[in-house]
Amino acid sequence: MNPLQRPGDLVPETPGSLSARALWRDGLPSERRWILGGWALTLVVCVLLGLEVVHRGWSGIPVDLGGAAAYLTFYPPLPLCLWWALSFGWRWGAIPAWLATLALALDAGMSPAWAAVFACANPLGLGVMALGYRAVGAARGLRSLRAWLFFIPLSFVAAVFSSAGALIWTFSRDLSARDQLPIWQGWWLGAFLQTVMVGGPLMALTWPRLSRWIARRPALFTPPPSGRRAMGLGLLLAIVLAVQGFGLVSLGLGSQRLRSALGGHDWAALEEASRAMLSTAWVFFWVFTLIVLFVAQFGYQSLSRWLRSTEALVAQLARVNAELEQRSRTDGLTGLANRMATEEGLRALLRTVRRYRTPAALLMLDIDHFKQVNDRHGHAAGDAVIRALAGVLKASSRDVDLPGRFGGEEFVIGLAHTDLAGARRFAERLRARIADAPVAVDGGASITYTVSIGVTDLREDDAGVEDPLRRADAAMYGAKQAGRNRVQVDGVDHRGGGDGASGKA
Secondary structure, three states: OOOOOEOOEOOOOOOOOEOHHHHHHHOOHHHHHHHHHHHHHHHHHHHHHHHHHHHOOOOOEEEEEOOEEEEEOOOOHHHHHHHHHHHHOHHHHHHHHHHHHHHHHHHOOOOHHHHHHHOOHHHHHHHHHHHHHHHHOOOOOOOOHHHHHHHHHHHHHHHHHHOHHHHHHHHHOOOOHHHHHHHHHHHHHHHHHHHHHHHHHHHHHHHHHHHHHHHHOHHHEOOOOOOHHHHHHHHHHHHHHHHHHHHHHHHHHHHHHHHHHHHHOOHHHHHHHHHHHHHHHHHHHHHHHHHHHHHHHHHHHHHHHHHHHHHHHHHHHHHHHHHHHHHHOEOOOOOOEOHHHHHHHHHHHHHHHHHHOOOEEEEEEEEOOHHHHHHHHOHHHHHHHHHHHHHHHHHHOOOOOEEEEEEOOEEEEEEEOOOHHHHHHHHHHHHHHHHOOOEEOOOOOEEOOOEEEEEEEOOOOOOOOHHHHHHHHHHHHHHHHOOOOOEEEOOOOOOOHHHOOOOOO
């Protein structure tokens, strides 16, 4: 499991929307049965519940909140559609929401044209919810205070947008000023409370199991939309419009109702309108406070996400740069240092010799008759021999030594804290170990090969690493001329070769 993922919220953001085509084509029979069957059942239930709202008068129900008048509308399809929209994508919730509201409007006697427009109100609110989660990538499991602090204010913004349907309802039915405020306030307040008190717990209960299924079946989902920054700006714009629209409509309807009561000289209606206006003003205050907290939370989450993505990007760039640096210094076939890195290491070793006057030596070795290996067994076998030789060099060298591939079948080893005598003994052991280690290649063949080694020391008066490299190269060719499979020390006519002392490196 990814350490950044929490057990209660394995998939903070889905890969995208669930594709009905992919579900039908690639989904398991049980997945199609549960998802498509459950969605069809939800659609039917939402339509029936929407009709009940009209028949039972669940719209604009007056509620006394400690002396302040408030109105609530009970609309059961909303939490169900919200669950589908947040779990599988906006369309999965918007379609049953639209059909349920359309059936409600037609049953109430609204014209088909107005009913089609009116039915878009709840899908609009669901779109705000989906946009918010897409823009921020917040956790949908609602298992933490941070997740709820994002969910609650976003639910209010969505409720305000969906309550645009209340204005269409009052306009199309030509309701009086007295009846407009209950419809408007009941819509947004009821939608907000149902989303928080029913939709939120429903997501908290079902999302952990659902997220595990999403993690197993990402192929059924469309790719996530790009342009998260633009979605974030769009969400902020939606918040601003929601607050302005809410204040304008709420205070406007309250003022209109108060003026109507004043004009009619009905003191009972005036008292009721005054209480409604007072409650509207206080509701607007708390709504504004809630939105300020939401914007702060949104900004914090956006900043945190940006910082996390920036840190991840910097870490990724650092890893890539380190890998590129390593690749630029490493021979691809053997994994040893390449010629550039080897020469840099030898320069550092030479500086150590000059500064501390410690001994150091250099070995240069070449595979004997390597062309015959390629001609007889193929280049793949030649590569196998080179890799095997590199493995012997790695195993034989200390941490302070510098084995590297110098080019083709030539290798070098820089030996720190080693004089010529010690370097010669090391070279003899290395030569014997290589000669006693045949290489198995494809086809069951076994290749026995030898090397010729030239040995020299690094000297304080060397002008650069080119001097010891030239001496080691000359000594190596001296070993070849003397019969190969030998060690030749610079300035010494050593012919111990195959007859000399040997041992395990």
